[in-house]
Amino acid sequence: MSTPLGQADEALRQIQAQPSYAAxxxxxxxxxxxxxxxxPLHPRVLDIALGFGADAxxxxxxMPVAxxxxxxARAALPPVGDTVTNGxxxxxxxxxxxTV
Known part of the structure; x- marks a missing residue:
């Protein structure tokens, strides 16, 4: 039988295993x-996709968490090259x- 402390430890491990909100x-x-x-990726398309991701x-x-x-997430975005595709x-x- 698990103790409340053991259950709390397990819950914390599960939370830490989840990707961050930014990820x-x-x-x-x-x-x-x-x-x-x-x-081809267009910066406006990236903004729209990022908006969908954030909303979801x-x-x-x-608000502060969001x-x-x-x-x-924005800080982690790589530059958009001229020839990069969406994929x-x-x-x-x-x-x-x-990494985030």
Missing amino acids: QILLTTAAVLRIQPSR IVGNLP MDAMDK EYALRLVSIAK
Whole structure:
């Protein structure tokens, strides 16, 4: 039988194993970009995809939490190259999400 302290430790381990809100925003943004993977990435499309990601992940959280996660996600975005496709950029986001 587990003790309350053991249950609390397990709950904490599970929480720590979850990706951060910023990482979840990046992963959701990547999923949106993969809808049309072969299209050249346009900065406006990235902004729209990032907006969808933020709304899905932090849209119902308190504003300070949501803003912090968005700031971290935006800070982690790699530059948009002239010839990168949505799919290529999505792969970069998935890779970066592991670090935020």
